[in-house]
Amino acid sequence: MKYTVTILESHYNVLKSHLLQNDGKERVAFIICGRSIVVGKEDRFLSREVILISDSDLLSSTFNQVTWDNNFFIKTLKQAETNNFGIIVIHNHPQNFSQFSSIDDNGEKNLFKLAFNRNGGKRPYASLIMLPDGTLLGRVWKSDLTNSPISFIRVIGKNYKIWYPGRTKNFISPEAFNRQQLAFGKSLIQDFSKLKITIIGAGATGSSTALLLTRLGIGEIVLIDKDTIQESNLNRLHGAKLSDVGAYKVDVLKQYIKDIGLGTKVKVIKEWISGKRDILDQLKTSDLIFGCTDDNAGRILLNRFAYFYLIPVIDMGLVISVKNNPPEIQNLQGRISFLFPGGDCLITKGNINIDLAYSENLKRNEPENYWRLKKEAYVVGEGNPAPAVVTFTTQIATIAVNELLNRFLNFNPNGLVPHKIFFFHHGTEIFPSNIENNECRICGSKNYWGRGDMLPFLDLVI
Numbered sequence: 001m002k003y004t005v006t007i008l009e010s011h012y013n014v015l016k017s018h019l020l021q022n023d024g025k026e027r028v029a030f031i032i033c034g035r036s037i038v039v040g041k042e043d044r045f046l047s048r049e050v051i052l053i054s055d056s057d058l059l060s061s062t063f064n065q066v067t068w069d070n071n072f073f074i075k076t077l078k079q080a081e082t083n084n085f086g087i088i089v090i091h092n093h094p095q096n097f098s099q100f101s102s103i104d105d106n107g108e109k110n111l112f113k114l115a116f117n118r119n120g121g122k123r124p125y126a127s128l129i130m131l132p133d134g135t136l137l138g139r140v141w142k143s144d145l146t147n148s149p150i151s152f153i154r155v156i157g158k159n160y161k162i163w164y165p166g167r168t169k170n171f172i173s174p175e176a177f178n179r180q181q182l183a184f185g186k187s188l189i190q191d192f193s194k195l196k197i198t199i200i201g202a203g204a205t206g207s208s209t210a211l212l213l214t215r216l217g218i219g220e221i222v223l224i225d226k227d228t229i230q231e232s233n234l235n236r237l238h239g240a241k242l243s244d245v246g247a248y249k250v251d252v253l254k255q256y257i258k259d260i261g262l263g264t265k266v267k268v269i270k271e272w273i274s275g276k277r278d279i280l281d282q283l284k285t286s287d288l289i290f291g292c293t294d295d296n297a298g299r300i301l302l303n304r305f306a307y308f309y310l311i312p313v314i315d316m317g318l319v320i321s322v323k324n325n326p327p328e329i330q331n332l333q334g335r336i337s338f339l340f341p342g343g344d345c346l347i348t349k350g351n352i353n354i355d356l357a358y359s360e361n362l363k364r365n366e367p368e369n370y371w372r373l374k375k376e377a378y379v380v381g382e383g384n385p386a387p388a389v390v391t392f393t394t395q396i397a398t399i400a401v402n403e404l405l406n407r408f409l410n411f412n413p414n415g416l417v418p419h420k421i422f423f424f425h426h427g428t429e430i431f432p433s434n435i436e437n438n439e440c441r442i443c444g445s446k447n448y449w450g451r452g453d454m455l456p457f458l459d460l461v462i
């Protein structure tokens, strides 16, 4: 079992200014967390609410210890109990001591003993240390009062930050990444080798995205798509050959990535995106997701998923519309959305066609009903095949993958916006801002942010 933590950037910033006050003293705070559990694989804490213990409520605070009235912790335990939430206790080490001290060991053992005795249950609690530069490290405490290290800590928001044991500024990267290292340094190569990224859709934009991520050095890629290769895909499907017609897109892509030889781990799932167990297990253990599908029903799920599980989704879309015959380009428009709590979601932005989502679901799950209703014109269906050109599908995928780079490296701070639309036919771009007085249940209220596992899944009635 791997233990990991995801903290919203807004929470992280509040914690940082509370804990790091440059006066050489330890301080403490609690984080109430949603839970995401994939049995045997990963137990992930998702930050929902930060509770700061003010200086006047501390019993003592020096350079190497901090103590407080247990009543504050008991109050937090009560609050977490209602929804089976987890709790992280976080304190700082002003002298940059980058491990738990024996004082921490004793204090935490008693604290979490109290937690297990009061709230019951077997699910672990976590503790984190913040160092003076904002670095986080941590461990979990289990019900037998033993502890295990937290193997991955993410901060997500406008920027994406990660920490893990063994992270070094002097990573010796494989020779294949020497030139990339000249641009972005050694840490990024090591960071990317630790990431697991899932790509929904292995078509034109999905295949571009997968190959770009491979060459950037992403450690693990999961490809989800049920489609097989048609001859009419060969104009835009990277990695596919005529001899691959009839094979699964994900299988062909997986083989191509293996042949590149950079050691990328690849998993494939030959299904459409849905709430099925094997798909959810992959999504929930991902660090980021690329949405490379036209599937409206799938987008509804991904859209909620990003906010519930604090896993950013970079969703992309491309529209080419023509008029007349021979065709004239009327619209040639690409879209990138970075879905995370703090930015508007796809529903708020009108990027999901709910009617199409309904008919897509019906077509997959109840094909007989779908064709009957379609004949009677009760459902909308796909029209003629949409125009598709490899240069534009590849361009939008490239912009999407650069979005990932910028979130990690911040080389273009002005570009860290949730939504971008590119008009390739007149060379302009717009960044639609968040709407005001947003009443969306997903992105307009914090209720679902970091909610994690719950029944029904994603609070969706399917």
Ligand SMILES: [Zn+2]
Pocket: 344, 345, 346, 347, 348, 349, 440, 441, 442, 443, 444
């Ligand atoms: Zn919304």
